[in-house]
Amino acid sequence: MTLYFSRLTLKRDPSTDALRxxxxxxxxxxxxxxxxxxxxxxxxDDAGRKRDFLWRSEPRGRFYTLSERPPEPHGLFEPPEIKAFAPALSAGDRLAFLMRANAVTQKPKDPNDRAPNGELRRRKVDVAMHALRHLPGREHAARPGSAHEMSPRQAARFEIARTEAHKWLIAQGDANGFRLDPLPAGDEAAEPDAGFELEHYFTVALPGSRRGRRRGEPRFGVFEMKGRLTVTDPAAFLAKLATGFGRAKSYGCGLMLIRRA
Incomplete structure (x- = not known):
């Protein structure tokens, strides 16, 4: 299957600026x-077509997409910059990555809620929301050292979110042909988990839901992550890049950007 990696940029003209x-x-x-x-x-192009693309937004009206068909010219965008996405990867290749993801896992609904075959019924939960559910405050955390210093509560929430994101990404690698680069042996100056950095964690209200800080408002969490990884199974890794990581892919999550490290 041929994939296309594209960069789309909003036009800088009066008609587009009026709609910005x-x-x-x-x-x-x-x-x-x-x-x-x-x-x-x-x-x-087809009202009945299922989503067959991933996307990521960037500042200044720029977007990256990975798709099964090239994007069509669009009146609000400059001509798209399109190239075939077919990286030649081998086991042992080291890559830098950047990803925005809604990370979920399955948890039992209730210890007593079982299917007819006796197995526990499970539900998908946001890994950070689940870990933070007993802590007060909103599920928002900025990177330590950012322009706004964090309170002790925010720092605690960030560390929980970071731990959950790191565990989730390790599990993704185990299942999809990569591993995060480990801490270099004997390098005491290196940051812990040198192959992974959580820059932000925040939640977004589902489009169409009620706005405001209302209890029960449907939201999804977003991890902003970057780091380095080593490819262990190129076919499995490329297959996962094509379909994306986590959920909320319709809303700009799941696309992993990679480059040679």
């Missing part, structure tokens, strides 16, 4: 919904 607050708003929750609609319009 609608198609590329600064506020995160509104941007998630607006970008979701905008990218679907690029690939919506």
């Amino acid at each position: 607050q609608l198609i590329d708003p600064a506020e995160r929750a509104r941007a998630t919904d607006a970008h979701h609609r905008l990218l679907w319009s690029v690939f919506s």
